[in-house]
Amino acid sequence: MKEITILGSTGSIGVNTLDVISRHRDKFNVKALTANTNLDVFLDQCIQYKPEYAVMADEDCASKLEEKLKKEAPDVSILAGTDGLLQVAELETVDYVMAAIVGAAGLLPTLGAAKAGKRVLLANKEALVMSGKLFMDTVLQNNAELIPIDSEHNAILQILMSSGLEYNIGVKNFYSKTIKRITLTASGGPFLNYSHNKLSNVRVTQAIKHPNWKMGKKISVDSATMMNKGFEVIEACLFFGLKPDQVKVLVHPQSIVHALVSFYDGSTISHMSNHDMRIPISYALSWPGRYKLNIKSLNNDKFNNLTFFEVKKGQFKCLDLAFKALKMGFNAPTILNASNEIAVEKFLENKIKFIDIPVIIRKALKYVPTKKNSSLSSILASDELTREYTRELIKKI
Numbered sequence: 001m002k003e004i005t006i007l008g009s010t011g012s013i014g015v016n017t018l019d020v021i022s023r024h025r026d027k028f029n030v031k032a033l034t035a036n037t038n039l040d041v042f043l044d045q046c047i048q049y050k051p052e053y054a055v056m057a058d059e060d061c062a063s064k065l066e067e068k069l070k071k072e073a074p075d076v077s078i079l080a081g082t083d084g085l086l087q088v089a090e091l092e093t094v095d096y097v098m099a100a101i102v103g104a105a106g107l108l109p110t111l112g113a114a115k116a117g118k119r120v121l122l123a124n125k126e127a128l129v130m131s132g133k134l135f136m137d138t139v140l141q142n143n144a145e146l147i148p149i150d151s152e153h154n155a156i157l158q159i160l161m162s163s164g165l166e167y168n169i170g171v172k173n174f175y176s177k178t179i180k181r182i183t184l185t186a187s188g189g190p191f192l193n194y195s196h197n198k199l200s201n202v203r204v205t206q207a208i209k210h211p212n213w214k215m216g217k218k219i220s221v222d223s224a225t226m227m228n229k230g231f232e233v234i235e236a237c238l239f240f241g242l243k244p245d246q247v248k249v250l251v252h253p254q255s256i257v258h259a260l261v262s263f264y265d266g267s268t269i270s271h272m273s274n275h276d277m278r279i280p281i282s283y284a285l286s287w288p289g290r291y292k293l294n295i296k297s298l299n300n301d302k303f304n305n306l307t308f309f310e311v312k313k314g315q316f317k318c319l320d321l322a323f324k325a326l327k328m329g330f331n332a333p334t335i336l337n338a339s340n341e342i343a344v345e346k347f348l349e350n351k352i353k354f355i356d357i358p359v360i361i362r363k364a365l366k367y368v369p370t371k372k373n374s375s376l377s378s379i380l381a382s383d384e385l386t387r388e389y390t391r392e393l394i395k396k397i
């Protein structure tokens with residue numbers, strides 16, 4: 001029986017994780033669930049799963065939850081704020097931590113789980129992008145197991161394991177002895193092939209309606225700008241110890257092939273599945289084995305119309321900016337992530353246009369100073385400075 005904490009249980013990944021776990025109640029016990037403000041969904045989850053701990057980042061919501069749970073599930077301990085998140089990520093009795101909070105808010109508990117040597121199922125890519133080397137060092141120094149949840153990276157891990165390679169996530173130059181290149185596929189989002197003119201008028205409702213995946217709002221916008229793919233390129237370099245020019249992006253609107261690994265012997269192996277996040281979640285939970293997951297399997301008729309397009313330089317500005325940040329090194333990805341978070345938040349509030357997002361991030365990368373220091377305090381300071389800079393910049397738009 002494995003004990004699991006789910007950080008961000010009310011989100012799209014959190015709900016899918018609980019779905020997979022409910023099929024394996026004999027293998028997993030939900031030790032802790034966490035949420036921010038979604039009281040209704042969280043209350044139902046607490047009543048259904050009866051975790052030992054329930055954490056709400058928002059203190060007012062935590063008080064309301066306590067009141068409501070008194071009758072229905074009096075044994076659940078309610079915690080609040082970042083301290084509460086950190087506490088359940090580090091609990092000694094916890095084996096697995098699903099890191100599914102969106103954005104930089106997930107950094108401290110996810111890092112805490114790594115420090116405590118847990119199996120970290122990493123969906124919260126922003127936490128990894130903003131803390132890069134610090135995060136990977138923490139994983140390696142504390143013998144944590146880092147399993148990617150992003151479908152592309154999870155697909156790569158499946159390919160590597162199926163090819164008989166050892167698990168060595170985060171070890172620089174380990175996989176690059178065998179792997180020449182990896183390719184991440186991208187659906188291209190809802191605005192693939194839109195002209196600049198057409199893009200300048202897109203609305204929030206259009207941007208959060210992804211053609212293939214049902215996801216939280218922030219990652220949906222990131223998918224529409226292709227910053228999500230940019231983050232995934234950074235993620236891939238960190239996970240698999242590769243150089244930026246070893247990671248390629250291929251537009252594949254059907255989202256059936258998730259990633260391709262090209263080996264030095266001339267073989268390229270790909271991973272295919274329906275676009276359903278329960279598949280990578282199940283693999284991360286079962287790794288190195290596989291569980292039975294009774295969901296719709298991939299039918300051969302899906303192969304009739306699979307298409308792939310090379311990404312042209314300049315086609316996706318946010319993707320180019322992510323490559324730029326990766327090549328700038330130091331804490332440039334921290335600046336990339338923080339300015340993107342603020343820009344996306346303001347776009348969702350209808351304060352800026354969709355096409356303003358890359359313009360803002362480009363400026364932040366240019367004007368916020370990059371630092372060599374990769375300590376946690378330096379990362380948090382840089383994150384904060386970038387947020388202030390970006391907010392001021394947006395006021396002037």
Ligand code: NAD
Pocket residue numbers: 007008009010011012013014034035036037038057099100101102103105123124125126149150151213214215216217218219277
């Ligand atoms: P979501 O918006 O649906 O859910 C986010 C979760 O984080 C919620 O439970 C929310 O309560 C919690 N949260 C938000 N702000 C918080 C805060 N300040 N403090 C504490 N908790 C907070 O997002 P999602 O689509 O589930 O994505 C979660 C993460 O997984 C993101 O980093 C995303 O990039 C990544 N991811 C998602 C998908 C997907 O298919 N949805 C795929 C790959 C990776």
Ligand code: MG
Pocket residue numbers: 150151152232
């Ligand atoms: Mg992905």
